[in-house]
Amino acid sequence: MLVDDNPDDNFFHEREIRKVNPEIIVITKNSGIDALEYLKSKKVGEVICPVLILLDINMPRMDGWEFLDEYKQLDKELQSKVTIIMLTTSDNPVDIARTKSFTYITDYIIKPLTKEKMEDIIRKYFKK
Secondary structure: OEEOOOHHHHHHHHHHHHHHOOOOOOOEEOOHHHHHHHHHHOOOOOOOOOOEEEEOOOOOOOOHHHHHHHHOOOOHHHHHHOEEEEEEOOOOHHHHHHHOOOOOEEEEEEOOOOHHHHHHHHHHHOOO
């Protein structure tokens, strides 16, 4: 799942993900609110439930930090199936340090997402 308010970034990032594997289902949400509503509407185990969330920090209505505050209220079983990576333009050390206060954030990546970065994500978090 891509959670980013920038449609150009979403288009580009989805294209890079599909370069790695065209069969990957990419769910795009333009705000943290839309992403949370989607996650709350899905049952754990459904094919459509994401295993990876690439989350932007700076978004209107609900930024990435606010999303994470609400995310921790979701079903724990759902949370256990999802890997969250911050995907942002911010290289601010304060933002990077802040991610460490959220135990369910597994990584912090600076945009843009490239095919190589996506392959690295898969290798680190999804290949056993």
